[in-house]
Amino acid sequence: AQKITQTQPGMFVQEKEAVTLDCTYDTSDPSYGLFWYKQPSSGEMIFLIYQGSYDQQNATEGRYSLNFQKARKSANLVISASQLGDSAMYFCAMRGPRGTYKYIFGTGTRLKVLA
Amino acid sequence: GAVVSQHPSWVICKSGTSVKIECRSLDFQATTMFWYRQFPKQSLMLMATSNEGSKATYEQGVEKDKFLINHASLTLSTLTVTSAHPEDSSFYICSARDLAGVFTDTQYFGPGTRLTVL
Numbered sequence: 001a002q003k004i005t006q007t008q009p010g011m012f013v014q015e016k017e018a019v020t021l022d023c024t025y026d027t028s029d030p031s032y033g034l035f036w037y038k039q040p041s042s043g044e045m046i047f048l049i050y051q052g053s054y055d056q057q058n059a060t061e062g063r064y065s066l067n068f069q070k071a072r073k074s075a076n077l078v079i080s081a082s083q084l085g086d087s088a089m090y091f092c093a094m095r096g097p098r099g100t101y102k103y104i105f106g107t108g109t110r111l112k113v114l115a
Numbered sequence: 116g117a118v119v120s121q122h123p124s125w126v127i128c129k130s131g132t133s134v135k136i137e138c139r140s141l142d143f144q145a146t147t148m149f150w151y152r153q154f155p156k157q158s159l160m161l162m163a164t165s166n167e168g169s170k171a172t173y174e175q176g177v178e179k180d181k182f183l184i185n186h187a188s189l190t191l192s193t194l195t196v197t198s199a200h201p202e203d204s205s206f207y208i209c210s211a212r213d214l215a216g217v218f219t220d221t222q223y224f225g226p227g228t229r230l231t232v233l
Contacts, residue, residue: 033220043206045159045224047117091158095220101147101212103222105158 138209
């Protein structure tokens with residue numbers, strides 16, 4: 001069965017520092033997609049970054065990068081130069097069974113950026 | 116691009132009434148939309164997959180007669196909570212796949228609807 005694990009319920013980071021949010025996954029499907037979303041206190045889910053299982057390079061989007069280690073089945077999110085506005089809940093997700101396009105979500109990590 | 120709206124953003128209703136929540140893809144067509152429910156400080160729980168022009172596919176344990184889903188067009192899906200009770204109070208979020216987008220697996224989420232049943 002497919003599974004996403006986020007082991008950090010909460011994290012603190014100093015403003016302007018970098019932070020890594022952990023995500024490990026389990027799947028027997030050779031083709032899969034991994035996603036990170038940010039959910040601020042307002043509740044909206046904001047798409048941050050995507051990594052495909054066959055992508056050769058780690059995905060990057062501005063200050064967000066995904067440290068994809070396929071052999072270890074990890075897809076950690078790295079936020080560089082943290083800003084106060086980065087304080088939010090972060091969810092890692094994986095596309096579910098092929099053909100369904102459903103997501104399997106992790107339990108989330110709450111990030112607090114300190115001034 | 117890839118903007119999804121939800122209406123209303125919040126609603127308070129009396130027990131026993133029905134509430135309809137709309138989910139619209141504003142700048143793309145979405146043959147598949149998803150409805151989630153989120154309890155405080157918890158992750159999202161998928162309720163159902165909404166397919167344009169066909170019946171929704173409900174997840175195990177979700178009452179289809181309680182949570183009616185209609186996907187009448189490529190840009191609109193609705194969730195109706197019938198005979199709502201206080202235990203239905205929750206944050207409901209929809210999402211949609213952008214088939215023409217760069218990442219066709221990516222779901223774009225609406226801002227959510229907070230339902231409170233008195």
